[in-house]
Amino acid sequence: MNRPGSIYEAIGGADAIHRIVQAFYKRVGVHPKLIPIFPEDLTETARKQTLFLTQFFGGPPLFSEERGHPMMRRRHLPFEITPTRRDAWLECMNEALEEAEIEDPYRTAIFEKLTLTANHMMNTPE
Template identity: 50%
Template sequence: MERYQGTIYEALGGESVLRQVVEAFYPKVQAHPLIGPLFPENIDPVVEKQILFLTQFFGGPAVYSELYGHPMMRARHLPFPITPKHADAWLSCMEAAMQEVNIDPELSQVIIQRLRGPAYHFVNQP
C-alpha cells in the first residue's frame, strides 16, 4: 500500500466506489451455491450495513458504530455455520467484485489481505 496515501477507504475512492464494490459483491454472494443460502432473499439491508461497516473498517467515518453500536461481527455470525470454505468463497466473491469495478489489482490485494483476518475469524465449523 506504499503508493497509496491515507486509509484504504480513501485509496478506494470513498463511499461511492465502496458502494459500487459492495453492490457488485452481493449478487455474486447470492449466486454462490455455498454461501448464497446463508443470506436473506431481501439483500438490500445487508448491502447497506456492509457499506457502513466496510466504510468504518477501512478507515472512513464510524457511521456503523454510531447507528448500531460496536460491530461485534463474530457474535453476529455465530448463528451461521461458517467453515474455511465459506470464508474462501466470501473472499473470492469480494475479489471478483473488485475486478468488476476495476479496482487497482495492488489495492485489491491489500483489501483482500485486510479482509482475510475477519473472514477466517468468523469460522465456527471445521
C-alpha cells in the same frame, strides 16, 4: 470524517465502497455455497456491509454510529461459516474488487485485511 491516507480515501470513498458492495452481493445472491446463510433479500445486508466497509477502511464510523461496536464474530455466530463458505465469500469479494476496478496496492491490502476477517468469522468445521 475520513482518516487522511486511509484506504477508504485512496480508493475513492463512498462511490468505491458502493461499487464493491453491489458487485459482491450480485455474486453472493447466486453462489450455491452462500445462499443458505444469507437472506433472500440482500438489501439490508448490503446496506450494513456498506456501513461496515466504510468504517473498516478508514472512512466515517457509520457502522458504530448506527449499530454500536462491530463485534463481527459475535454477529456472525448464528450462521454456519465453514472453511468452504469462507473461501466462497472471499472468491466473491475478490471478483467484486476486480469488477469495482480497485487498483493495487489497495486491492491487495483490502483483500488481505478481509481474508483475516473471514478467517476469524469461521465457526463451524466442514
